[in-house]
Amino acid sequence: MSNEKKEQELIVSRQTLSIPQRFSTGPVMGRFLQELRDNKRIMANKCPKCGRHQLPPREVCALCNVEVTEWDELPPVGTVRDYDIIFYASPDPLSGETREVPYVECWVDLDGTQGDAPFWHLLNVDDISKVKRGLRVRVKFAEERHGTTEDIEGFEIIEGAES
């Protein structure tokens, strides 16, 4: 029949983008990453007006709109404020590889933090049922460091130190 429409194959164009990127860190994040890489030190900066820490540090305090020039070293030890157990295997955008699950992200108030500046990283545990708020944790630095988020492997639980 002439009015019968023939089924058409619709071609899907498959493409994979792989883009090497280079981001300038600037002097503030640059210092933070340098201290992390060279000295295994966690440096927060501190607003001269409201006194809050920023971690990772930022050039200005957006709430006070002033330049932040003071620095404090914070200890690599703190308390878990919040955590998230991830079951969905998403791709790591830095490597393209699918992440192994489950893994735990956490937000940690490092000891001595002023204001609202929880430090965000992974919480490496062998058993996710151990994870809870209030856990005392310490930063585990990577053996090889390059001035990136991965200079820290994650937090690990300090056994026997409940808060």
Place this chain on the structure above:
Amino acid sequence: MKRKNRNVAIIGSGMSRFSSHREEVNQPEMIHEAVVEALEDANLTLDDIDCVLHGNMELFEMVHQPDMWHVLGDGGWGKSGVRLTTGGTTGATLACAADNLVASGLHDVILAIGFEKLQEGHTTGGITNMADPLWGRSLQTGALTGLGAQKVIDEFGEERARIAAMKYRTIMDEHAMKNIKAHRRLRLERQYIKETADNSPPLAGELRMIHMCSQSDGACAVIFASEEKVKAFKANPAWVVDHETVHREETMIFGSQKSTQRAAAEKLFARAGIKNPRKEIDLFEMYDPSAWWGVDWLRDFLLLEGDEALKMIENDEITIEGAFPVNPSGGVVASNPIGATALVRVAEAAMQIRGTAGNHQVPKTVRRAMASGFGGTLWTVLMLLSKEKPE
């Protein structure tokens, strides 16, 4: 203080069908579906349009200047044009910009278009790239987080919180079943709430697949016109009263600042003289990326305290027939073509005022409706529409 030079109204809207796979059409063709429907709804032709606003989130499809390619589908050649891309809020920002451009007198009739073809990229991969490139891309998991769920559970206890989230999800599905454009129409049943949640794969913490929004392909087009043009076209208007956008300064740090939802609502209601939003506003199209956030944000958007928002869900107040319908369209948990999603909220709120929502039209008269947008990271856009022309 008078905020606008002249009144602005929505006089037409259109949407493509939303689906996980629209492989039978390319991007311009998909947008064309929404544009044709919007022009027919407004009873206009392309000649009546003097500016095309275009937006999406380019991290998903990785297409540079899609607005150029899409001229084939939206008829924008030779017209003024602006491209906007503000992440998840893109659609709401398009509506705000259309309001601003018409109110200022710069343009008379604007066609605003939001689209996404999530099937053509990788949604969670794209969103993860929104994290600060200097810290956290290797930590973030797109928009997937259990923190919203944990907050509700901490406050109201596991059982009540879980039931409320699934009740909310089920009501959204009941609404989506009435909306022929909706993507996920699952026919969820209230009696199986617990089993449905238990059988759904966990994504992050207490957030399960069933709670989370879909990944959709789709486009939305909305036509905004000046008061003079509304008269000249003898149009059926939904007037834009006002809009508000609230940002946060950080990228992905969950501190204890006031939520952008509550901050936006406070500002918008103060200007509009709204004291009791639940009574003075008739309907809300909320950008609800998950059922848990829907439960949590309802309280903030309506400036409620304690468990008032939970009770609205428990008492069926938010259903299509309820006293305060939320997302008669099925919301974002049913359909989420991200760059279109927040514009769909505005379009749906306008449809309810204009009485053109068809199967999912609410039975009560809608005099004032509100639409929200949400995006990276934790931004809120809130828009207020009315049946009566603002003074």
